[in-house]
Amino acid sequence: MAEQASAWVTLAHKIGASVLTAHVDDVDRASRFPRESIDALRAEKFLGLFIPKELGGGGASLADLTGVCHALGQYCASTGMVYAMHQIQIACMMRHYKGAEFFAGYLRECAKDELLIASATTELGPQGNTRMSSCALEYDGDEVKLEKNTPVISYGLEADGILVTSRRTVDSPPSDQAATLVKKSQYTLEKTMEWDTLGMRGTCSHGFMFRGKAHKSQVLATPFAEVSQQTMLPVAHTTWTSLWSGIAVDAVNRARAFVRAEARRQPGVTPPSALRLAETMNTLHLLRANVMDGIREYERVMDDSEALSGLGFAIRMNNLKVSTTQLTPQVVGQALAVCGIAGYKSNTKFSLGRHLRDAHGGALMVANDRILGTNSNLLLVYKDE
Numbered sequence: 001m002a003e004q005a006s007a008w009v010t011l012a013h014k015i016g017a018s019v020l021t022a023h024v025d026d027v028d029r030a031s032r033f034p035r036e037s038i039d040a041l042r043a044e045k046f047l048g049l050f051i052p053k054e055l056g057g058g059g060a061s062l063a064d065l066t067g068v069c070h071a072l073g074q075y076c077a078s079t080g081m082v083y084a085m086h087q088i089q090i091a092c093m094m095r096h097y098k099g100a101e102f103f104a105g106y107l108r109e110c111a112k113d114e115l116l117i118a119s120a121t122t123e124l125g126p127q128g129n130t131r132m133s134s135c136a137l138e139y140d141g142d143e144v145k146l147e148k149n150t151p152v153i154s155y156g157l158e159a160d161g162i163l164v165t166s167r168r169t170v171d172s173p174p175s176d177q178a179a180t181l182v183k184k185s186q187y188t189l190e191k192t193m194e195w196d197t198l199g200m201r202g203t204c205s206h207g208f209m210f211r212g213k214a215h216k217s218q219v220l221a222t223p224f225a226e227v228s229q230q231t232m233l234p235v236a237h238t239t240w241t242s243l244w245s246g247i248a249v250d251a252v253n254r255a256r257a258f259v260r261a262e263a264r265r266q267p268g269v270t271p272p273s274a275l276r277l278a279e280t281m282n283t284l285h286l287l288r289a290n291v292m293d294g295i296r297e298y299e300r301v302m303d304d305s306e307a308l309s310g311l312g313f314a315i316r317m318n319n320l321k322v323s324t325t326q327l328t329p330q331v332v333g334q335a336l337a338v339c340g341i342a343g344y345k346s347n348t349k350f351s352l353g354r355h356l357r358d359a360h361g362g363a364l365m366v367a368n369d370r371i372l373g374t375n376s377n378l379l380l381v382y383k384d385e
């Protein structure tokens with residue numbers, strides 16, 4: 001598709017076509033961390049890409065970041081998801097640390113050493129409701145202690161640090177949350193659930209009992225409600241939808257190759273599958289147009305905290321997530337109809353099983369019904385179009 005490619009995106013495609021492609025099937029089959037892919041990205045300074053230049057990072061734009069996620073999604077969706085999740089945590093820190101010395105230093109360290117940061121928002125109890133916490137920060141002088149029973153932390157065992165949400169204090173209500181960056185040396189993870197799933201198998205998102213201690217300066221002062229609405233959700237929804245639509249693009253590319261191969265077999269005759277391909281391409285264009293529009297919308301208001309806190313923006317970002325996670329499996333399903341048995345088999349160059357399984361993860365990664373439930377409440381009070 002005709003989106004402008006930055007140098008970052010071009011390099012992401014190069015790494016994708018070589019390293020990610022070489023390991024994707026093994027990562028999926030063994031449900032293992034895509035180490036070679038993340039190492040290759042690290043070697044080219046991709047983990048610090050979104051950190052501002054003054055903190056030693058790449059200073060890339062949201063368009064660059066989402067472009068990279070879109071590229072990675074075309075080769076290995078698990079790698080793309082690990083990458084996106086990391087960047088969401090970086091974005092939350094860099095956009096909300098408000099000059100705090102610890103975070104300025106930590107972001108510099110992330111950029112210099114290409115640290116990988118994970119996220120622990122989901123909790124047993126509140127489950128997928130990331131805006132409620134049951135666990136709480138316990139203060140002891142300058143130290144905070146936190147225990148969190150998490151059903152899922154993607155690449156938890158591989159991370160150098162985890163951004164963990166909780167109640168701000170033991171006396172806070174469940175909605176008064178804070179995000180704390182806890183370094184690997186400061187926490188232990190006791191595995192409670194194995195990650196053996198339909199798709200996104202390489203994210204290694206096991207369940208853990210998280211136990212950590214940190215200095216109080218490692219707690220972001222900005223309320224998590226603000227961090228979530230202005231950064232975590234929009235960065236998540238623009239990076240995730242970019243990588244999910246990358247899955248769809250690769251599925252359609254396989255369908256195109258299939259139809260071309262059919263056409264070569266009978267020159268001068270348009271294969272019957274070409275009609276289905278045209279239909280599939282139509283859905284893909286809808287999907288990509290929606291994703292690009294969502295990215296442009298976030299870019300437009302990124303530095304306008306009033307607009308970012310508005311109902312209209314929240315509804316738009318929620319819709320971006322829901323529609324993309326509905327359209328991505330649809331496109332992959334259509335591509336499968338084009339390729340037929342060659343797509344259904346796991347060992348052909350047209351195989352689409354992994355794409356289909358990975359694509360279905362999106363709808364539950366913050367359940368679509370939960371998001372539509374939020375929008376249905378917002379729409380009761382939102383007056384504009």
Ligand SMILES: Cc1cc2nc3c(=O)[nH]c(=O)nc-3n(C[C@H](O)[C@H](O)[C@H](O)COP(=O)(O)OP(=O)(O)OC[C@H]3O[C@@H](n4cnc5c(N)ncnc54)[C@H](O)[C@@H]3O)c2cc1C
Pocket residue numbers: 081085118119120121122123126127128129152153154155200203205361364365366367368369370373
């Ligand atoms: C690949 C992958 C990686 C992930 N990585 C992480 C990670 O690194 N860190 C992390 O913290 N989490 C992570 N998650 C968890 C994720 O973000 C969701 O929070 C989690 O998948 C939700 O789990 P659930 O379906 O049990 O919970 P719920 O959201 O509680 O949903 C359970 C069911 O109840 C329904 N439901 C619940 N509430 C409502 C409502 N209000 N209205 C209508 N229906 C409702 C849902 O539709 C769903 O059918 C990951 C998930 C996936 C798939």
